[in-house]
Amino acid sequence: MKRRMINSLLIVVLVVVVVFCVPLALVEKRTIVSSAQDRVDATAVRVLALVESRLAAGEGVKEGRVFESQVTEGSYVEVQIPGQPVLSAGDRPAGNHLLRAAEHGTSGEIVTVEQSREDVDHEIANNLLLLGVVALLAVQAAVALAVWQAKxxxxxxxxxAETAERLGSGDPRPRDRRYGVPELDRIAEVLDTSAERIARMLTAERRLAADASHQLRTPLTALSMRLEEITALAEEPETVKEEATIALQQVERLTDVVQRLLTTQRDPRSPTAVAFDLDEVIKQQVEEWGPTLREQGRVLSLEGLHGVTAVGTPGTVAQVLATLIENSLMHGAGTITLRVRPSGTSVVVEVQDQGAGVPADLGNRVFERAVSGRNSTGIGLAVARDLAEADGGRLELLSLKPAVFALFLGRSHQD
Structure with a gap:
């Protein structure tokens, strides 16, 4: 590309030089020759005028010294007067290429002036050389300009091209570089915009993967425990049937979680809220977390209202409560209390334990991604808050010690 640009600009400059310099050289040559010829003609006129004036005065012209003062340097003058010998002044130039002028007087006088073209040709050569030097400098300047412009x-x-290659290799960082050329700046702007869009898409994909892995972990753990209990109780058909039913419910819940994650990824604003029995969701959590609680010697206590009809998505509410219970099991201690209470037009589900609480330096930062008080992923509470807000509710930390998390839901007017 650089070579093409240099060659193109060089060809343009050469064409311009030829188009302008050749006519200019011809005009300059003609001007120099014309000026020299004018000087020769002027010399002939001056000599003739002097000769005629002397003849008119009766002084006569006997020798060339009379008009020698009118002869320019390098010129040869010859005067022919009727009845007199030919008079001359100056050295006669040699060669055939001469500048010549002849003037005729009223009494038959003839004045002939000749001058060599050597000086004229030398002046023409000097001017052509100067014009050639200027043209060469113009070409060199054009080459330098072409090289600079090409670079x-x-x-x-x-x-x-490197930016586009980085985008293709999965590095979507925008470079925010502009070059002062509108067309190139437009391309750079489009690439930066594409880089930002790709970065957002990659972030969303990574976030979906992280959310999915975290959201699926709890149902899979509960399902695994149920299947272990089924294996241990294989000799009791009724118990096996009950546990299998709960396991199927876990599978359905797991399917619902996957479906909600994909739906939220495609359209976070898609409405799914309905009126549902809050007691059923809480009962489901008690059944699912029962084996884990018993294994750790913990108790899940229920307090507050019963028979409340809340507005939201049962699967989402279940997932948020499961995250809060799991958080209490991991970071808390003692009895876990699920408390349902009214709050204006809302119903609040509080999850509280008897542990050390949330460190003061964390505060509401516990809902930020990658923020965790212990060795955990730091995703669970952030995902739970996002799920609650997407479902029309909200999740808040009401107390640091003891740790009290509250899920605010809309309340049906049927209550």
């Missing part, structure tokens, strides 16, 4: 344009194109 100026090639460097941005190289960088834009």
């Amino acid at each position: 100026r344009l090639a460097r941005p194109l190289t960088e834009l």
